[in-house]
Amino acid sequence: MSAENHPAYQEEREHLEHTLARVDAELLRRLRLSEIVVEDTDQYEESMHAIRAAQEAMESLRDEAVARLSVAALEPYFGRVDFLEDGAAEPQVLYIGKSGFADPGSDRPLVIDWRAPVASLFYGAAAGGKAAYTAPGGVVTGRLLRKRSLAVKWRRLQHIADADPGAAGDGAAIDPFLLYRLQESRDHKLRDIVSTIQAEQNTIIRAEPDRPVLIQGVAGSGKTTVALHRLAYLLYTYRDSLAPERMVIFAPSRMFLDYIADVLPELGVGGIRQVTFQDWALGQLSDRVALADAEAVLEARFLPGRQPGTRQEEPPGRFKGSLRFKAMLDRALERYEAQAVPEADLVLWPGAEVPHREIRDWYLRHYRRYPLNTRKDRIFARLRTWARAQLEPFRDEPEERDRRKAMVTALRRYFALWPTHSPLTLYREILGLGAPRGKRPLDLGAAVPPDVTEASRYLLDGTVATEDLAPLVYLQERLEGLADEWRLDHVVIDEAQDFSPFQVYLLRRLTERDSFTILGDLSQAIHAETGVADWSEIAAVFPPGAVQHFRLERSYRSTAGIVTFANRVLARVGLTEGLARPVYREGPPVRLAGVARKEWVSAVAEEVRRLQSAHASVAVVCRTGAEARALADWLRAEGLAPELITPSRHRYLGGLSVIASYLTKGLEFDAVLVADAGAHNYALSRRDARLLYVACTRALHELSVLYTGEVTPLLAEEQ
Numbered sequence: 075m076s077a078e079n080h081p082a083y084q085e086e087r088e089h090l091e092h093t094l095a096r097v098d099a100e101l102l103r104r105l106r107l108s109e110i111v112v113e114d115t116d117q118y119e120e121s122m123h124a125i126r127a128a129q130e131a132m133e134s135l136r137d138e139a140v141a142r143l144s145v146a147a148l149e150p151y152f153g154r155v156d157f158l159e160d161g162a163a164e165p166q167v168l169y170i171g172k173s174g175f176a177d178p179g180s181d182r183p184l185v186i187d188w189r190a191p192v193a194s195l196f197y198g199a200a201a202g203g204k205a206a207y208t209a210p211g212g213v214v215t216g217r218l219l220r221k222r223s224l225a226v227k228w229r230r231l232q233h234i235a236d237a238d239p240g241a242a243g244d245g246a247a248i249d250p251f252l253l254y255r256l257q258e259s260r261d262h263k264l265r266d267i268v269s270t271i272q273a274e275q276n277t278i279i280r281a282e283p284d285r286p287v288l289i290q291g292v293a294g295s296g297k298t299t300v301a302l303h304r305l306a307y308l309l310y311t312y313r314d315s316l317a318p319e320r321m322v323i324f325a326p327s328r329m330f331l332d333y334i335a336d337v338l339p340e341l342g343v344g345g346i347r348q349v350t351f352q353d354w355a356l357g358q359l360s361d362r363v364a365l366a367d368a369e370a371v372l373e374a375r376f377l378p379g380r381q382p383g384t385r386q387e388e389p390p391g392r393f394k395g396s397l398r399f400k401a402m403l404d405r406a407l408e409r410y411e412a413q414a415v416p417e418a419d420l421v422l423w424p425g426a427e428v429p430h431r432e433i434r435d436w437y438l439r440h441y442r443r444y445p446l447n448t449r450k451d452r453i454f455a456r457l458r459t460w461a462r463a464q465l466e467p468f469r470d471e472p473e474e475r476d477r478r479k480a481m482v483t484a485l486r487r488y489f490a491l492w493p494t495h496s497p498l499t500l501y502r503e504i505l506g507l508g509a510p511r512g513k514r515p516l517d518l519g520a521a522v523p524p525d526v527t528e529a530s531r532y533l534l535d536g537t538v539a540t541e542d543l544a545p546l547v548y549l550q551e552r553l554e555g556l557a558d559e560w561r562l563d564h565v566v567i568d569e570a571q572d573f574s575p576f577q578v579y580l581l582r583r584l585t586e587r588d589s590f591t592i593l594g595d596l597s598q599a600i601h602a603e604t605g606v607a608d609w610s611e612i613a614a615v616f617p618p619g620a621v622q623h624f625r626l627e628r629s630y631r632s633t634a635g636i637v638t639f640a641n642r643v644l645a646r647v648g649l650t651e652g653l654a655r656p657v658y659r660e661g662p663p664v665r666l667a668g669v670a671r672k673e674w675v676s677a678v679a680e681e682v683r684r685l686q687s688a689h690a691s692v693a694v695v696c697r698t699g700a701e702a703r704a705l706a707d708w709l710r711a712e713g714l715a716p717e718l719i720t721p722s723r724h725r726y727l728g729g730l731s732v733i734a735s736y737l738t739k740g741l742e743f744d745a746v747l748v749a750d751a752g753a754h755n756y757a758l759s760r761r762d763a764r765l766l767y768v769a770c771t772r773a774l775h776e777l778s779v780l781y782t783g784e785v786t787p788l789l790a791e792e793q
Contacts, residue, residue: 395574
């Protein structure tokens, strides 16, 4: 209820004023900290470096504290728990916020950091019942007398909600404060959920770090936000063993990265790298390659009527992303290693020679710890040094010139016998596309299916597809190595259903322990040509039993009507396992309407205006990019101002967007209009059902669906 109408309003307002006064005083004190004054000493010059280093460290710490206090000065906390520990006479009254704050005069905590062990009571325990949390000294038990949510904005207490006795936030009861938050409109950025983390989300956030966490989460379950909060929790709890600069988030697109960019800073976390797999992989390769045009690839993939191959007809992209292909590369690399050293001695002149067996011993034994091409480079350097030493007896002698010429010729001819593969040229040869010009073909024993070879001919032009990147980076590591900066403490993979097992395997090689948070939704697996069909494919990358599996089945994004509507789309093609369970939040009914083709643009424009009158962000979702591009132009002619979202777009600015269905994953809008759900756009197939499901579940508050001609059979029962 609104704060003023709550019985505890006066008490909570006075406590807020007291807390804000303490925060303000500490913030002013830190802002007024004087500079370090260095007095003249005999060792002035020697001491300056150490003093400056200490000053910079103090300034950094002060800046971090000032940043935290500046946030706390506007919104110091969001929750309260009253906990009576077993054996204690009085309950502890604890306020929970984004960061902890102690009263400077007494060091008594005024606000508890949400990541602290005791704060787990707020997220996972039921008010009025027994409760426990795990502290460094062991398990603490007692009773949770009260759990209260508090909305503080701009230093004003706006909302107070007490949890009902017995409600632990596990979905058995509706959390009134959660519903209050869900009713709010969103801007163009994802926000933290620290004040409304639910029990099942809290369990994932606080899961142990040294085992992979795999989250199957329905659309709108908060899985991306949970993963980001997990990073903040891990850095807080394991700060001595984890570093933000050794953590990385892999996201599906640059625009998605921009969309989630504010969450970690809101939680006081910085320094974590956020990148797409494509950008990361291209940055690792020594070859100059061009990634195939994303829009062209996606347009071809999602043309209406086009469906992925069957399980018996494995697409080339799935083959290249499989662990079977990785094993094939390993066998090819073993053969490459065995054939790399030429079966010839290096002979400069009689008496100056290095036997083949000795060079082979260097390659296979002495330099074994190095990547294959690095071994070759070291051997070449060693042979050059040896060859120069053979010239020493002839220095300043008449025959020195002839001997030097013989040395250069012998080295050049011998070095030319070695294979000179880059990751790209070796990859081509493994795929059956031929050896580099002028080089002897190698017997690599790679039995690549002919259709994969034929489908990979674009590689001859220096173009690569996304499914080629994991194999290429793997060959890069084996041939030349990767930069040490990419040795990682923790990896987050978002939209993991679109990742291949090979991609996950490659990233696993970069971690010192299997610290992963992997999240996705098989119901949104629209990239069947390259992604996974079952989570067992990802789990197979890790040792048996290592993966911690979690399911998030409750959808918090959309109204109950939208979730139910979208679920029926999946059910029409038999995709009924793990359907989303809605939070029972009411909203306008889903609108489904047919329009004549000649009136389609004006009908879309009219519906957009209606939705814009009630909502801040509206998305018009088209089947393809071509349809989206044309419709955006037509809507501009109707006097609207849509932003066209394409694969090359790096930022989402909110307002009115026009977007292809396959680009919407991970995004959310106040209202969504599916522009044309006619049978010509969406067939009765699993690919099209998932595509339409993704489009519908982007809507928070309102969903409209128009169609021309016959309605898609996926919605035939909705009429």
